[in-house]
Amino acid sequence: QKEVEQNSGPLSVPEGAIASLNCTYSDRGSQSFFWYRQYSGKSPELIMSIYSNGDKEDGRFTAQLNKASQYVSLLIRDSQPSDSATYLCAVKPSNDYKLSFGAGTTVTVRA
Amino acid sequence: DAGITQSPRHKVTETGTPVTLRCHQTENHRYMYWYRQDPGHGLRLIHYSYGVKDTDKGEVSDGYSVSRSKTEDFLLTLESATSSQTSVYFCAISAAGDSEEQYFGPGTRLTVT
Numbered sequence: 001q002k003e004v005e006q007n008s009g010p011l012s013v014p015e016g017a018i019a020s021l022n023c024t025y026s027d028r029g030s031q032s033f034f035w036y037r038q039y040s041g042k043s044p045e046l047i048m049s050i051y052s053n054g055d056k057e058d059g060r061f062t063a064q065l066n067k068a069s070q071y072v073s074l075l076i077r078d079s080q081p082s083d084s085a086t087y088l089c090a091v092k093p094s095n096d097y098k099l100s101f102g103a104g105t106t107v108t109v110r111a
Numbered sequence: 112d113a114g115i116t117q118s119p120r121h122k123v124t125e126t127g128t129p130v131t132l133r134c135h136q137t138e139n140h141r142y143m144y145w146y147r148q149d150p151g152h153g154l155r156l157i158h159y160s161y162g163v164k165d166t167d168k169g170e171v172s173d174g175y176s177v178s179r180s181k182t183e184d185f186l187l188t189l190e191s192a193t194s195s196q197t198s199v200y201f202c203a204i205s206a207a208g209d210s211e212e213q214y215f216g217p218g219t220r221l222t223v224t
Contacts, residue, residue, distance in 0.1 A: 045214040092211050103153040
C-alpha cells in the first residue's frame, strides 16, 4: 500500500465549477498535510498547508482534513483555466521530517 | 522560487560519466532535499540534509551521493550516470520547526544518453 494515494484523474471540469481532489494516507500519526500545484514543465508550488481537522480556506482554495478517516481534500471553487495543473498531496508521517508525496491528479479546466 | 537556484538547468551527458548538480539557497534554511520526478512515479526522495555535513538517504539513493559543506549549498553527484537516471531533479528546502513546509527550486532536467 502506498503511503499517500490520490484520485488518479485526469479531472476535467468546466470553467466556474468546483474541482474536488482527494488524498488518503496510511500513517495514522501524520500531523502535517500539504497541497502543491505543478504546472507542466515547472516545479511544485505550495498552495495550502493544513494541520488540524476541519476546513481551511485561502481564496478559492479550501483544504479539508479528517484525521480519523485519514483523508485530506482540496476544493477549487470557481475553477479558472489557469488552475489547469497537476496537484500533489504531501503528508508528513509521524516522527519524520521528510514528506511523502502522492502521484498527483491532473486537472483540466475547460473554457 | 523562495530563494532557491539550481544549476545547471539542463544537462545532457553520456552513460558512465560523473555528474554534479548544485542547489543553492539564500534562505538560511536548515533542511535541504533532493528529489527526482518521473512519469508514473511522482516525486521520490533521493537524499536529504538536516544540517552542514549531516545527510541521510532517501528512498531511491542508489547511485547517488550528496555533500553539504555550507548551509546554502547542497550538491548531488551521480557517480557514474546511467540511462535510468534520466529524470527531472528538484531541490527543496525547509526551515527548522514544526511546519515542515518545503519549497522547491526550479529543477534540473538531466538526460543520460
